[in-house]
Amino acid sequence: MVQLFKRVVPGIIVLLFCLVVFPLTLSAAEAGEYIAIRKEGSGNIALVLDKLDANGKKESRFAQSLDTIMHDGLDFTKIFSLISPPLNVKDFSDKKNPVINFGALTSVGAEVYAGGSLTRKSGMINLDMKVYDASGSKLLLSKTYTGREEGLRSIGHAFCADLVELLTGKKSVFGSKIVFISNRTGFKEIYECDFDGFGVEPLTNLKSISMNPALSPDGKHLAFISFAPGRPTLCIKNLADGKIASVSKSGVSIDPGWRSNSEVAATLSLEGNQEIYLVNTDGSLSKRVTNNKSIDISPTFSPDGTKMAFVSSRNGLPQIFIQDIQSGLVKRLTFSGRYNTQPSWSPLGDKIAYTTWEKNGEINIFVINADGSGLMQLTQKSRENKSPSFSPDGEMIVYTSNRQGKEKVYVMSSKGGNERLLLQGDDVQTQPSWSLFR
Amino acid sequence: MKTMKPLLRTLFIPTMLFLGACACCEETVVAPPPPPPPAIVLPGLGDVFYDFDRSELRADAVEQLKTNANWIQANTTHNVIIEGHCDERGTSEYNLALGERRANSAKDYIVNLGVAPTRLKTVSFGEEKPFADGHNEEAWAQNRRAHFVAE
Numbered sequence: 001m002v003q004l005f006k007r008v009v010p011g012i013i014v015l016l017f018c019l020v021v022f023p024l025t026l027s028a029a030e031a032g033e034y035i036a037i038r039k040e041g042s043g044n045i046a047l048v049l050d051k052l053d054a055n056g057k058k059e060s061r062f063a064q065s066l067d068t069i070m071h072d073g074l075d076f077t078k079i080f081s082l083i084s085p086p087l088n089v090k091d092f093s094d095k096k097n098p099v100i101n102f103g104a105l106t107s108v109g110a111e112v113y114a115g116g117s118l119t120r121k122s123g124m125i126n127l128d129m130k131v132y133d134a135s136g137s138k139l140l141l142s143k144t145y146t147g148r149e150e151g152l153r154s155i156g157h158a159f160c161a162d163l164v165e166l167l168t169g170k171k172s173v174f175g176s177k178i179v180f181i182s183n184r185t186g187f188k189e190i191y192e193c194d195f196d197g198f199g200v201e202p203l204t205n206l207k208s209i210s211m212n213p214a215l216s217p218d219g220k221h222l223a224f225i226s227f228a229p230g231r232p233t234l235c236i237k238n239l240a241d242g243k244i245a246s247v248s249k250s251g252v253s254i255d256p257g258w259r260s261n262s263e264v265a266a267t268l269s270l271e272g273n274q275e276i277y278l279v280n281t282d283g284s285l286s287k288r289v290t291n292n293k294s295i296d297i298s299p300t301f302s303p304d305g306t307k308m309a310f311v312s313s314r315n316g317l318p319q320i321f322i323q324d325i326q327s328g329l330v331k332r333l334t335f336s337g338r339y340n341t342q343p344s345w346s347p348l349g350d351k352i353a354y355t356t357w358e359k360n361g362e363i364n365i366f367v368i369n370a371d372g373s374g375l376m377q378l379t380q381k382s383r384e385n386k387s388p389s390f391s392p393d394g395e396m397i398v399y400t401s402n403r404q405g406k407e408k409v410y411v412m413s414s415k416g417g418n419e420r421l422l423l424q425g426d427d428v429q430t431q432p433s434w435s436l437f438r
Numbered sequence: 439m440k441t442m443k444p445l446l447r448t449l450f451i452p453t454m455l456f457l458g459a460c461a462c463c464e465e466t467v468v469a470p471p472p473p474p475p476p477a478i479v480l481p482g483l484g485d486v487f488y489d490f491d492r493s494e495l496r497a498d499a500v501e502q503l504k505t506n507a508n509w510i511q512a513n514t515t516h517n518v519i520i521e522g523h524c525d526e527r528g529t530s531e532y533n534l535a536l537g538e539r540r541a542n543s544a545k546d547y548i549v550n551l552g553v554a555p556t557r558l559k560t561v562s563f564g565e566e567k568p569f570a571d572g573h574n575e576e577a578w579a580q581n582r583r584a585h586f587v588a589e
Contacts, residue, residue, distance in 0.1 A: 188566075209566050212531065225534075231561040232534060252538045252562045255531040267535065272542075274535055295535040311532065317491070318532055341529045357528055386529060430530070 044081040045167055048105055048134070049074065050089060050115030052127070053098070062125060062152065063118040069156035076196050077164060077172065077395070078418045083110050090115075105134040112140070114163060125149055129159050131166065141166055153198070161438075173391045176438035178398055179203065179213040179222065180409055184427035190224055195391065195434075197409070197422040203237070212255045216264070217436040221281050223256035223264045234266045236281050245283035257299040259325075265289060265299035265308065276310060289323065300345040300352070302370070309333065309343040309352050309370075320354050322370070333372055342387055345370070346414070347436055348394035353378075353414070355386055365399055367414065378416040389433045390414060398422065398432045482509025483518070483586040486544055487579060491528075493539035495547060503544060506586055507551040510558075516588040520544050522562040523569070523585060525578035530565055537562030544584040 049071055054063035074080050086108050091099040105113050116129035124146055131141035143162060147155040157174040164172035176195045181188050190203040190213040204210055209227040216223070222237040229246065234253035236245045247253060251269035256279075258264050263278045263286055270277070270285075276299050278286040290296040294314040301308050308323050320334040320343045334340045337356035344353045346367075351374075353367045363384040368375045379385040382403040389398050397414050400407045404421075409429045412419040423429055483506050486499035495503070510518055522541030524533035541560035549555045569585075570577035 211534075227563075227566070232564075252534065254534050269538060274538065295532065295539070297535050298531050339528060341532050355529060363529070 045079060046083055046109050046111045047074065047080045048083050048085050048089065048108070048110040048113045048115075050085045050113065052115070053117040054119075056120070059118055059120050062120065062149065065152050066118060066127065066156050069153055070160055073157050073160040073174065073196070074163070077160075078413060079164060079168065079395075083108055085115075089113075100132065100137075102132070102134060102137040110134040112167065120149075123149055125152065125155055127155050127159065131163060153194075170395075171393050171438065173393055173396065173438060176392050177215065177219070177435040178389075178409070178422075178432050179215055179435070180423075180432040181210060181213065181430045182425075182427045184425065188430075190222070193423065195438075200423065203239075212431050212433075214256050214258055214264070214433045215435045215437075216258050216261050216281070218261045219435055219437045220261065221264075223258065223266070225253055225255065225266075234264075234268065234279065234283075236264065236279070236283060238281070245281065247279060247283050247285075255298045257301060259299075259301045259305045259308070263305075265301070267297045267299075276308070289325065298341065298343060300343050302345055303347055303349045307370075309345055311341045311343065320352065320368075333368065333370075335372075336375060337366075340366075344389045344397075346390045346394045347392050348390075351390075351394075351414070353388035353390065353397055355388065365397065376416065378412065378414075379419070382419075385410075387431045387433075391434050392436050392438050396434075398434050400430055400432060482506065482512070483588060485583045485585050488540050488582040488584075490525075490578075490582065491536070493522075493536060493543050495543055499544070500547075503547050504551065507548045507553050510548065510553050513588070517557045517559065519559045519561060519587045519589060521567075521585040521587060522560065523567065523581055523583050524565045525581040526565050526568060526573070527578065528565075534562050534564035534566075537564045540582070540584050 051067055052063040054060045071082060075082055086104045088101055088104045091101055100113060111134055113132045113134045114129065116127060119126045127145040129141065129143055129145065130139065132138065133140055141162065145155045145158050161172045161174035173195045177192050178195060179190055179192050182191050187207045188209045189205060190210050191200050192203050193200045203222060206226055206228045211225040211232070213222060213224040220239060222239055224235055225232045226235045232252050232254065234247040234256060247268060249270050254267035256264045256266040259278060262281055265276050265278050267274050268277050273293060274295055274297065275291060276289040276296050278289060280286050289308065292312065292314050294312055295318065296310060296312045298311045299308050306325055308325060309320055310323065311318050312321050315332070317338050319332060319340050321330050322333050323330045333352065334354065337358070339357035340354050342355045346352065350369060351367045352370055353365060355363050355365055357363050363386055364380055365378045365385050365388045366375060367378060382401055385399055385401045387400050391398070395414055396411050398409060398411050401410050406428050407430055409422045409432045410419055411422050484502045486502050487496065489496060520541045522537030522539065524537050538560065541562060545558050545560050548558065568581045569583070570580040
């Protein structure tokens with residue numbers, strides 16, 4: 001079991017340490033009240049993240065590292081406007097119990113203050129964090145995070161996750177993973193990295209062409225397409241023991257998408273025609289979903305698994321359709337654009353992202369409500385933008401763009417904006433997919 | 439003959455320098471050469487080409503497919519793999535599907551000419567293995583193909 005977790009979520013051991021914490025002092029009513037106030041005004045939360053207090057040389061070094069980790073982590077979410085702490089933010093006249101100067105905080109426009117201290121005991125780091133509502137000087141959170149010295153990122157991100165959840169009422173991206181394809185070895189292999197692009201690790205070494213990686217919701221299995229058997233074949237890798245199950249029947253397999261922890265859908269041409277099937281994690285067939293002479297590919301499911309969005313050429317050029325799994329009823333979703341592919345259903349359930357190949361040669365990412373309303377264009381004038389995939393909190397989208405030459409992995413807000421390169425390097429990066437776990 | 443040798447040498451050295459310099463210049467300006475063509479090109483097994491986003495056979499594909507069918511029937515020791523390929527445009531998942539349909543349309547035609555379907559396998563490479571490297575219609579037209587490989 002431990003081995004499984006090590007493979008699926010490196011650093012989870014450290015996270016487990018972090019779970020040995022003091023209970024929140026915050027009452028649910030207070031948090032709810034705070035979130036309610038936030039919803040009134042849009043825009044970012046003005047946050048002062050104070051430097052950690054620490055005594056001792058090593059402690060100060062760890063504190064500095066944690067300052068950077070927490071700052072960068074919170075900045076990545078684009079939920080906050082991070083304000084530098086004013087010089088007189090703390091009154092140190094009583095050295096043991098420094099007092100926060102809330103007047104100084106409100107004068108720089110801060111809504112929330114977060115600060116704390118770092119101590120060290122026999123190789124373990126203790127991070128004591130306190131969060132205040134700057135205007136009401138009310139304590140919102142007081143919590144201790146514990147972990148190993150090597151696990152500073154996990155310690156810092158555990159606090160970041162709590163802070164985001166406290167202030168937005170929603171789970172954050174901290175702890176989630178992104179899988180993608182890179183050609184850095186000369187072959188197209190699958191890699192995994194943290195939500196912020198940190199810690200890239202290979203997941204396959206098949207020395208062939210791998211395509212369309214997707215992690216199961218619980219992170220225990222990786223589905224992908226491999227050309228290693230000589231033709232594109234659906235593979236399901238058990239990340240605990242490394243064993244790969246494949247659909248070994250004839251024909252071509254295309255673009256898997258998970259319906260649940262036990263079922264993945266993919267296009268298989270078992271009976272001569274390309275249809276979407278549900279496949280169990282051992283590679284056995286569960287159910288055929290589509291029955292149409294045209295191309296049917298790229299299944300993506302509503303969070304409850306009852307509906308499937310997919311690409312079909314049944315009306316000529318490819319468009320996105322939604323099929324009810326139980327009844328089999330199919331409804332066309334997209335009517336704008338002549339070539340719509342690569343749908344990705346938001347984990348929040350309301351929206352579907354997809355790409356349109358436009359007349360001017362650009363490929364752009366759009367989102368549309370699952371009922372067909374609210375079409376919105378997210379990218380433009382930046383060449384080809386492909387393979388959108390929502391973050392587990394539905395707030396961000398990971399995708400690729402060749403706007404600067406080679407195709408690379410980017411992230412942006414799921415409402416558009418804040419587009420940025422996620423991964424450096426000289427390789428070609430394609431087909432990113434964000435995990436549902438975090 | 440002896441008098442020719444120094445003359446040749448004097449001509450040879452500048453010529454080689456000149457050619458070398460040209461080669462250098464070319465390397466800096468021109469894109470790297472395309473990958474070498476497949477090692478064995480069997481005369482009776484030619485490629486057929488497709489229109490943009492189509493998997494239906496073009497009129498010009500029919501003659502080549504008849505030639506291919508004749509070759510397959512004459513060479514009973516070989517089975518044949520038909521690879522479907524696409525140009526780089528569009529998205530890779532859709533192209534993988536389109537490539538399979540191209541391979542299948544070629545296979546169906548050859549089977550109708552009397553070739554045993556058990557001797558033919560199809561596969562799609564989508565846009566993963568382009569033959570021509572360019573990013574223009576000339577290259578794209580070459581890459582939308584069914585490629586025949588004898589086993």
